[in-house]
Amino acid sequence: MFLPSELIQQANKFIAFNMARTRHRNVGKSRVQQVRVVDPYAGNDGLKVDRQLSHLQNSGGMVQITVTDSYAVNTQATDVAGNVTWSQVRLSDEFLSLAAQFNTFRIRSVRFDVYDLNPAAPAPGVFSTFHDEFTTGTQPVFSFNDVIDSADSQIVPPGTGKTSFTWMAHSTNERGYYDATPAVTSNGPDFGGLRYVLPAGTAATKYRIIVKAIVDFRGRR
Numbered sequence: 001m002f003l004p005s006e007l008i009q010q011a012n013k014f015i016a017f018n019m020a021r022t023r024h025r026n027v028g029k030s031r032v033q034q035v036r037v038v039d040p041y042a043g044n045d046g047l048k049v050d051r052q053l054s055h056l057q058n059s060g061g062m063v064q065i066t067v068t069d070s071y072a073v074n075t076q077a078t079d080v081a082g083n084v085t086w087s088q089v090r091l092s093d094e095f096l097s098l099a100a101q102f103n104t105f106r107i108r109s110v111r112f113d114v115y116d117l118n119p120a121a122p123a124p125g126v127f128s129t130f131h132d133e134f135t136t137g138t139q140p141v142f143s144f145n146d147v148i149d150s151a152d153s154q155i156v157p158p159g160t161g162k163t164s165f166t167w168m169a170h171s172t173n174e175r176g177y178y179d180a181t182p183a184v185t186s187n188g189p190d191f192g193g194l195r196y197v198l199p200a201g202t203a204a205t206k207y208r209i210i211v212k213a214i215v216d217f218r219g220r221r
Contacts, residue, residue: 067092069089071088071209075203076203082195083193089107100221102180105180126144127155127165174191
């Protein structure tokens with residue numbers, strides 16, 4: 001049983017607790033709240049477009065596209081060595097079109113599909129992906145041993161449809177953004193792609209490489 005003095009203390013505590021709750025609610029009500037006026041004709045669609053525009057603004061107007069191109073690989077009287085890399089992707093019409101509208105770019109990944117167009121030609125080529133840092137004007141030249149030493153190297157046999165290879169950006173430099181100006185393709189950055197070596201044979205079109213590169217463009221001019 002509570003004594004009168006204890007009842008008074010309990011009542012005071014109860015009153016103090018309720019006064020604190022009231023002050024807390026009043027403080028919350030007095031805060032300035034961010035209010036967005038909804039266009040009565042646009043409704044929720046207007047809000048969604050606002051969020052989309054805000055995202056574009058915060059992301060620097062980034063646009064991601066697939067750049068597609070194809071390259072023929074011909075046999076010759078001597079061994080043929082070549083690459084299909086960032087440099088070749090930058091020369092495609094799709095890339096050049098967007099490079100004129102954006103400031104920077106990066107290549108996230110590339111899929112290479114290799115088709116044997118001439119199974120009768122006895123020149124089985126070896127292909128593999130590689131990662132390296134160079135410029136468009138200083139592309140490396142690889143030997144047969146260089147290409148075959150790669151973990152994903154394959155000799156594309158005749159008459160088997162296609163053989164696919166994948167290059168993906170991994171390092172900090174490969175994931176960075178670079179100047180997209182078409183005029184700098186002669187000394188622009190390159191971080192690798194597909195390489196190949198074909199043995200000597202009768203001059204003929206042997207392979208067709210279909211390239212699909214995922215490219216990000218950022219910063220409208």
